[in-house]
Amino acid sequence: MSSESNAAEVASAPPTLDSKVLKIAAVVVLGSIMSILDTTIINVAIRDLSQHFHVGINTTQWIATGYMLALAAVIPLTGWAADRFGTKRLYLTSIALFLAGSALSGAAWSMNTLILFRVLQGLGGGMIMPAGMTILSQAAGAQRMGRVMGIVGVPMLLGPIAGPILGGWLVDNVSWRWIFFVNLPIGAIALPVAQYVLAPDKPGPQHKLDWPGALMLSPGLAVFVFGLAEITAAGSLGNIGDDACLISGAILIVGFVLHAARRTDALIDVRLFARRPVAASALTMFLFGMAFFGMTLLLPLYFQIVRQQTPFGAGMHLAAQGIGAMLAMPLAARLTDSIGAGRIVLAGLGTVAIAMAVLSDVHADTALPLLEGALFLNGLGMGCVMMPCMSAAMAQLQRHEIARATSGLNVLQRVGGSIGTALLTVILAHEMTRAGASAHPGAQTAPTADMLPAISHAFGHTIRFSLGVIILAILVAMRLPMRKTTSEAERQ
Numbered sequence: 001m002s003s004e005s006n007a008a009e010v011a012s013a014p015p016t017l018d019s020k021v022l023k024i025a026a027v028v029v030l031g032s033i034m035s036i037l038d039t040t041i042i043n044v045a046i047r048d049l050s051q052h053f054h055v056g057i058n059t060t061q062w063i064a065t066g067y068m069l070a071l072a073a074v075i076p077l078t079g080w081a082a083d084r085f086g087t088k089r090l091y092l093t094s095i096a097l098f099l100a101g102s103a104l105s106g107a108a109w110s111m112n113t114l115i116l117f118r119v120l121q122g123l124g125g126g127m128i129m130p131a132g133m134t135i136l137s138q139a140a141g142a143q144r145m146g147r148v149m150g151i152v153g154v155p156m157l158l159g160p161i162a163g164p165i166l167g168g169w170l171v172d173n174v175s176w177r178w179i180f181f182v183n184l185p186i187g188a189i190a191l192p193v194a195q196y197v198l199a200p201d202k203p204g205p206q207h208k209l210d211w212p213g214a215l216m217l218s219p220g221l222a223v224f225v226f227g228l229a230e231i232t233a234a235g236s237l238g239n240i241g242d243d244a245c246l247i248s249g250a251i252l253i254v255g256f257v258l259h260a261a262r263r264t265d266a267l268i269d270v271r272l273f274a275r276r277p278v279a280a281s282a283l284t285m286f287l288f289g290m291a292f293f294g295m296t297l298l299l300p301l302y303f304q305i306v307r308q309q310t311p312f313g314a315g316m317h318l319a320a321q322g323i324g325a326m327l328a329m330p331l332a333a334r335l336t337d338s339i340g341a342g343r344i345v346l347a348g349l350g351t352v353a354i355a356m357a358v359l360s361d362v363h364a365d366t367a368l369p370l371l372e373g374a375l376f377l378n379g380l381g382m383g384c385v386m387m388p389c390m391s392a393a394m395a396q397l398q399r400h401e402i403a404r405a406t407s408g409l410n411v412l413q414r415v416g417g418s419i420g421t422a423l424l425t426v427i428l429a430h431e432m433t434r435a436g437a438s439a440h441p442g443a444q445t446a447p448t449a450d451m452l453p454a455i456s457h458a459f460g461h462t463i464r465f466s467l468g469v470i471i472l473a474i475l476v477a478m479r480l481p482m483r484k485t486t487s488e489a490e491r492q
Helices: 003-012 019-040 043-053 062-085 087-106 111-140 142-173 183-197 211-234 240-260 270-274 276-306 311-339 341-359 368-383 386-394 399-434 449-477
Strands: none
Touching: 019 062, 019 087, 019 111, 019 142, 019 183, 043 062, 043 111, 043 142, 043 276, 043 311, 062 087, 062 111, 062 211, 062 276, 062 399, 087 111, 087 183, 142 311, 211 240, 211 399, 240 270, 270 276, 270 399, 276 311, 276 341, 276 368, 276 386, 276 399, 276 449, 311 341, 311 368, 311 386, 341 368, 341 386, 341 449, 386 399, 399 449
């Protein structure tokens, strides 16, 4: 190779990650650790919280559902807020709001106040990751984003493992309040470091907020999910209040879609979802979110109620699922670039379906190696779904459309998770009621040995519902592109 070609190769190589970019990446990692851990750390504490506040799981699950709904509500506002207030100011405000919600949640004196403070926490947590990624992408540039994402992706890989284990240890050895207070020392470091490291905001063009859309979308989602959960708990229609919530929520959501279809500055550009690959990706992520987030709440309860594990023990058992996801995510990302996203998503969903089929037949004495193997398989499948599914949608979009589509896809996944969490926990509570009052997840006494088969059946029945949702997702994912495609953004 000639010296000229060597020089050309060096000139075309992407610049290295300098100390400035690495410092900004570290700031983003600090913020994302809190946000990601908080979606997984809470699940092993659900039973203890039910017992502490003397409420049923169909009420306690709103700690998770309310948090995810709050995330979904603020994600579409992030782009406007970043333009209006500046990305650094938005990032610092998001962390401060998240920390305030964490402190108040840890100090909660009733279930109602805990749910309220979790919503506040979600309003801050929903903007931490988008604002942080915007700051990082501006600092790193397109050529270095791949390597930077490898750094920022570490919390995403470790969260499913560390969250349940850390949460279980805190509940067992300290107090359930510390699953919220644990964010405070991280935030105490993140805030001053971000203030010092991040460059001051520069004035830029500001976009008008879609107020009508905001007033329809967020309240509509919350009211719809609440009505759906209450009707499922009742087992039928007929309650005027619950029916009114479901209908009015649906009307607001439909109204938002009609409104957004006529605007160029809507919170979510719904017109992008008219394209088949984007629509297939969105619906697949919605259905997968229903099954995935619902299962993350069910599995810790199974280990604690049926297998009589402590919260820490339940978290250790769930680590197999996190390890599977951690191994699969980098491999799935590389394969998506070479053989196309559709095949990877279908393989992942098929793997999840096999794992859920095994888990749907759980008993009180199911061999632990079989359970751990199914959880590991479930994690492998999960790691092959989310990012490839997002990639399938991005490949059909132009560069200026990506931000709005990403916002919409994230909202749909979170809303799916909210609905799945609400429905699965209500179904579980309904099935466990048939097994006897003391089998209720919030009961103070452990179930007797003769009740365990019925309780195990309740978990299996609920997991079969989740399996049905995954099968629907497989049918939808068949509409994804099955060959590698060059993205519109790359073609520009």
